[in-house]
Amino acid sequence: MKKYKSIELLENLQADTRQLILTASYLQTMDPGLLLQEPARGKWSVIQVLEHLNSYGRYYLLAIERSLEKGKPACEFFKPGWLGDYFTRLMKPGENGAIVNKMRSPKDHRPSKYLDVLPVLTTFLEQQHYLLELLETAKSKNLGSTRTPISISRFIRLKLGDTFRFLIAHEQRHFVQIDNALGTILGTTNIFPATHLVM
Amino acid sequence: MDTIPLLQFLQAVHPLKEEEQEKFLSAWQPFECKRKTILTAAGETEKHLYFVLEGVQRAFYIGNEKQEATIVFTYAPSFSGVADSLLTQTPSRYFLETLTSSRFLRTTYKQLEHMMNEYPAIQRMVLNLTSFALKGVLERQIELQCFSAEEKFKSLLKRSPHVLQSIPHKYLASYLGIDATTFSKLLGSVRI
Numbered sequence: 001m002k003k004y005k006s007i008e009l010l011e012n013l014q015a016d017t018r019q020l021i022l023t024a025s026y027l028q029t030m031d032p033g034l035l036l037q038e039p040a041r042g043k044w045s046v047i048q049v050l051e052h053l054n055s056y057g058r059y060y061l062l063a064i065e066r067s068l069e070k071g072k073p074a075c076e077f078f079k080p081g082w083l084g085d086y087f088t089r090l091m092k093p094g095e096n097g098a099i100v101n102k103m104r105s106p107k108d109h110r111p112s113k114y115l116d117v118l119p120v121l122t123t124f125l126e127q128q129h130y131l132l133e134l135l136e137t138a139k140s141k142n143l144g145s146t147r148t149p150i151s152i153s154r155f156i157r158l159k160l161g162d163t164f165r166f167l168i169a170h171e172q173r174h175f176v177q178i179d180n181a182l183g184t185i186l187g188t189t190n191i192f193p194a195t196h197l198v199m
Numbered sequence: 200m201d202t203i204p205l206l207q208f209l210q211a212v213h214p215l216k217e218e219e220q221e222k223f224l225s226a227w228q229p230f231e232c233k234r235k236t237i238l239t240a241a242g243e244t245e246k247h248l249y250f251v252l253e254g255v256q257r258a259f260y261i262g263n264e265k266q267e268a269t270i271v272f273t274y275a276p277s278f279s280g281v282a283d284s285l286l287t288q289t290p291s292r293y294f295l296e297t298l299t300s301s302r303f304l305r306t307t308y309k310q311l312e313h314m315m316n317e318y319p320a321i322q323r324m325v326l327n328l329t330s331f332a333l334k335g336v337l338e339r340q341i342e343l344q345c346f347s348a349e350e351k352f353k354s355l356l357k358r359s360p361h362v363l364q365s366i367p368h369k370y371l372a373s374y375l376g377i378d379a380t381t382f383s384k385l386l387g388s389v390r391i
Contacts, residue, residue: 015237015238017240019237021242029261125242136246
């Protein structure tokens, strides 16, 4: 298993989170009608995707906060757990943003069709800024010593470092979906001028 | 650690006495990152002051209709970071990213604040550097409001001719507040 320098891992995850903030900032400037449009029948609109991510954020950010409270002092290296690493790799989009393994979301994380653009976007951005703070706090904690239960089963618990990796990989995955949805709706590629899926 | 470029920079702009200089140089850590890394997002409060050893960085604001405005570029040897957010410790309105892979020295606001409290000479140095930065910003404000596209173009190339090689032209156009096509026309026609 690949070992990470804890501080580098956290700074890379912070940079990934900032990319998501940048893309969400572009979404904020777009016509709300586009963000509510289904790219095809039964496919999620951009806002539905964001609400799906918000529903995970509501669970994981709190769970991470609790883990951090119990956290031990920082350790120079972090070694992922095998399950945490597997989940992260499963989620993470490939180079150039390809998603090979499609999955269905669990029932209680399927977003309503009736959503308001502004609160969903605002919540998403607030959550990402909070995630940045949690990553900052984690710089003084051991990423391997405490474990966080995953949302679908409290019996499966991931190391703190893996919970961060998994959560952000899941967001990146859905940002590929957002990019594709807007590409379909607008009939163009390169929707966001300055964003890059740096994986 | 390689603090020599920072030392040389200081000696050129605002020399310090030995004790203060030693204290100041000891507060920096090396930091490097890939191209297109966002160092600070809009809404975050800047925690770091950077000194650029290698690479080019860009600060940009996202406006309506996906418009983005390039606010400033930084490159070696100079400081980087979202200066206003750092000094006021209030959220940044814009993003800071690396355009090329970059190497820096970096210190935190906390360390800087501590040094300024302890050493009045360091505080004076920060004030001096900030004052010249402010002068630069206001001069640029004049150019943005009063200069024609051609005058802005000439003024930029007179001040920083190397940017034509190191920075993509679409960002230079955005920095001057002119169209990318106008920029390339000027590039073809203006004699510098």
